[in-house]
Amino acid sequence: MSGARQENVRTLAAAIGRSEAEVEQLLDATVLITCAPGGERLAHYVEILLARTLSNVRRDVGSAPAVEVVLGAAAPRSRARVIGVGVDGYRLEVREGAVALGAAARPIVQLVAACYAAAAAVHTAIGAELPVPLRMPLSVDLEHLYGAAIARLDERIELGRCFMAGAGAIGNAVLAGFSTLDVHGELHICDPDDASDGNLNRCWWFDHEDLEKPKAERLVVRAQASMPNLRLAPHVVTLRDAIKTMGEKPPETLIVGVDSRRARRSLQSEMPRRVFDASTTGITELVLHVNEALTDRACMSCVYHEAPDEGAHEAHVADALGVGLANVRQNFVSADAAREIAKKYPELDAAQLQGLAYDSLFKQLCGKGQLKTSTAERVLAPFGFVSVLAGVMLAIEIAIRTGDVRQAPAHNYWRISPWGAPIARMREQRAKRPGCEFCGNSTLQGVVKSLWG
Numbered sequence: 201m202s203g204a205r206q207e208n209v210r211t212l213a214a215a216i217g218r219s220e221a222e223v224e225q226l227l228d229a230t231v232l233i234t235c236a237p238g239g240e241r242l243a244h245y246v247e248i249l250l251a252r253t254l255s256n257v258r259r260d261v262g263s264a265p266a267v268e269v270v271l272g273a274a275a276p277r278s279r280a281r282v283i284g285v286g287v288d289g290y291r292l293e294v295r296e297g298a299v300a301l302g303a304a305a306r307p308i309v310q311l312v313a314a315c316y317a318a319a320a321a322v323h324t325a326i327g328a329e330l331p332v333p334l335r336m337p338l339s340v341d342l343e344h345l346y347g348a349a350i351a352r353l354d355e356r357i358e359l360g361r362c363f364m365a366g367a368g369a370i371g372n373a374v375l376a377g378f379s380t381l382d383v384h385g386e387l388h389i390c391d392p393d394d395a396s397d398g399n400l401n402r403c404w405w406f407d408h409e410d411l412e413k414p415k416a417e418r419l420v421v422r423a424q425a426s427m428p429n430l431r432l433a434p435h436v437v438t439l440r441d442a443i444k445t446m447g448e449k450p451p452e453t454l455i456v457g458v459d460s461r462r463a464r465r466s467l468q469s470e471m472p473r474r475v476f477d478a479s480t481t482g483i484t485e486l487v488l489h490v491n492e493a494l495t496d497r498a499c500m501s502c503v504y505h506e507a508p509d510e511g512a513h514e515a516h517v518a519d520a521l522g523v524g525l526a527n528v529r530q531n532f533v534s535a536d537a538a539r540e541i542a543k544k545y546p547e548l549d550a551a552q553l554q555g556l557a558y559d560s561l562f563k564q565l566c567g568k569g570q571l572k573t574s575t576a577e578r579v580l581a582p583f584g585f586v587s588v589l590a591g592v593m594l595a596i597e598i599a600i601r602t603g604d605v606r607q608a609p610a611h612n613y614w615r616i617s618p619w620g621a622p623i624a625r626m627r628e629q630r631a632k633r634p635g636c637e638f639c640g641n642s643t644l645q646g647v648v649k650s651l652w653g
């Protein structure tokens with residue numbers, strides 16, 4: 201079984217509380233995509249996303265499908281349950297049965313629609329009791345959500361000199377979003393890790409040819425042609441090392457798509473002026489967070505403060521890998537730790553472990569079923585469409601908050617379900633957290649003031 205499929209099997213098994221053998225055939229459900237004239241792009245997006253989760257996604261009528269995804273006003277071609285998907289202007293709709301909207305709109309609207317279409321199709325196709333309800337009809341009006349700022353999506357977006365930490369699922373998805381917008385500037389993509397086959401179920405741009413190659417470099421190779429006005433530069437190191445090597449001051453704009461809470465807190469201490477961050481919580485939800493230096497709002501350390509279960513998780517990772525807890529808290533594998541891990545896992549090469557993020561390494565070993573551990577805890581990767589929705593929604597946040605931001609919305613934190621329309625009143629304006637290790641450190645705050653004041 202490929203790593204990508206294994207990740208999906210494992211995620212689904214955990215989600216519905218059945219064995220991996222039982223759920224495997226659920227992922228073999230056939231989904232047929234039927235597309236109205238002019239809806240090729242939407243069909244392509246839906247196909248890319250569905251094929252990352254289900255193994256039988258078809259455009260031609262063959263054996264009886266479990267679900268038929270019908271885009272725009274096309275007539276169904278089977279007797280299967282129909283998930284209708286429509287887009288128009290800034291609106292999209294996903295519902296059981298026919299939709300009144302069309303099959304073409306702004307590409308970014310189609311991308312968002314494709315994520316929700318994939319969620320609805322997967323939920324319907326696997327026919328099991330997922331612990332998250334599918335809330336249909338699923339109707340989204342981006343103009344209603346973002347107000348006048350939504351016009352930014354049609355304008356030239358000046359990103360300037362920007363850094364991105366993490367070239368995995370979220371980083372891939374942010375660039376999928378950018379590929380539909382007129383983004384200008386230069387983006388430095390930092391990630392010390394290679395792509396593993398456990399990543400392929402959720403990385404928009406990657407396929408088998410990218411395996412065991414640096415994610416940052418592969419993302420640039422794959423995505424650059426689709427965003428000619430945004431120069432992409434890969435750095436196969438951490439953000440901190442990239443900045444150090446380039447002799448840069450802290451980044452003006454930082455996009456964050458790393459794995460762990462601790463890694464996010466440590467990125468805040470790089471003192472970026474503006475942060476755009478997206479994360480996923482298993483298959484249940486995604487979180488968008490933005491912040492700007494020198495405001496009274498929450499920073500990334502406030503939002504991703506040390507959670508009570510975080511220590512237990514880190515202790516588990518340390519135990520499973522055969523290193524000390526202090527090692528795991530450094531986020532990245534040191535030369536010494538790499539030797540320790542290779543001692544416990546002789547099939548791994550110490551030289552290649554050095555510099556990897558602990559959470560990525562742990563997820564990778566989970567995905568391959570290689571972990572030598574007595575406890576059953578595992579890190580579950582989300583389904584592809586969850587990560588892609590997170591990155592694409594973050595790309596929208598970036599677009600509407602870049603340039604003239606007077607109309608930008610006030611929220612700095614938003615939890616969104618991939619299984620229902622985004623809810624405007626879930627948007628929060630989070631204040632600083634008392635005791636935040638970053639906001640509460642007067643030395644760091646002094647440096648921030650001198651940098652961005």
Ligand SMILES: [Zn+2]
Nearest residue numbers: 499502636639
């Ligand atoms: Zn803070």
